[in-house]
Amino acid sequence: MKSLHLKWAALASLLVLFLFTSGFVSDFSPQTVPEEEGxxxxxxxxxxxxxxxxxxxxxPEALGSFVMAxxxxxxxxxxxxxxxxxxxxxxxxxxxxxxxxxxxxxxPYNPMTLAFYIDLLDKVDRGA
Numbered sequence: 001m002k003s004l005h006l007k008w009a010a011l012a013s014l015l016v017l018f019l020f021t022s023g024f025v026s027d028f029s030p031q032t033v034p035e036e037e038g039x040x041x042x043x044x045x046x047x048x049x050x051x052x053x054x055x056x057x058x059x060p061e062a063l064g065s066f067v068m069a070x071x072x073x074x075x076x077x078x079x080x081x082x083x084x085x086x087x088x089x090x091x092x093x094x095x096x097x098x099x100x101x102x103x104x105x106x107x108p109y110n111p112m113t114l115a116f117y118i119d120l121l122d123k124v125d126r127g128a
Contacts (some may be wrong), residue, residue, distance in 0.1 A: 028085055028116045029054070030082040031082060032047070032051050033047050033048060033078055039076050042072055043072040043076055044069075046065045046066075049065045050063070050065030050066040050069065050082060050086075051082070054082075054086060059086050063087065066079050066080075066082040066086060069082075070082075070083060074106075075106060077107040077110060080099040080100070080102040080103035081099070081112065083099040084116065084120070085116070088120060093123065100113060100116060104117065
């Protein structure tokens with residue numbers, strides 16, 4: 001329960017920050033992972049393969065790579081973040097939000113994940 005309150009407090013703080021800045025970025029894309037990131041090599045390779053699939057517009061293949069990468073390393077927030085990016089691109093915002101929740105469970109204050117979370121919730125609320 002405390003984790004949920006912290007997550008919402010972080011979301012609210014980030015929202016306030018965005019309201020007072022002019023450069024809100026709404027163009028999100030999956031993240032590659034460099035070798036020095038500290039995750040397993042297999043997860044890193046699968047993730048980076050998923051990024052390549054995404055930019056080739058092979059969304060189901062990208063999603064499969066990201067799901068496998070996320071399942072290989074319990075600390076790999078980017079895998080869930082990248083799943084959310086693909087799912088949003090596929091028109092599945094509820095599933096994307098689920099993966100953003102998983103990403104925030106791993107790294108609750110990640111600004112990139114929080115920004116996408118807020119952007120996606122706003123789009124869902126507007127029915128976009």
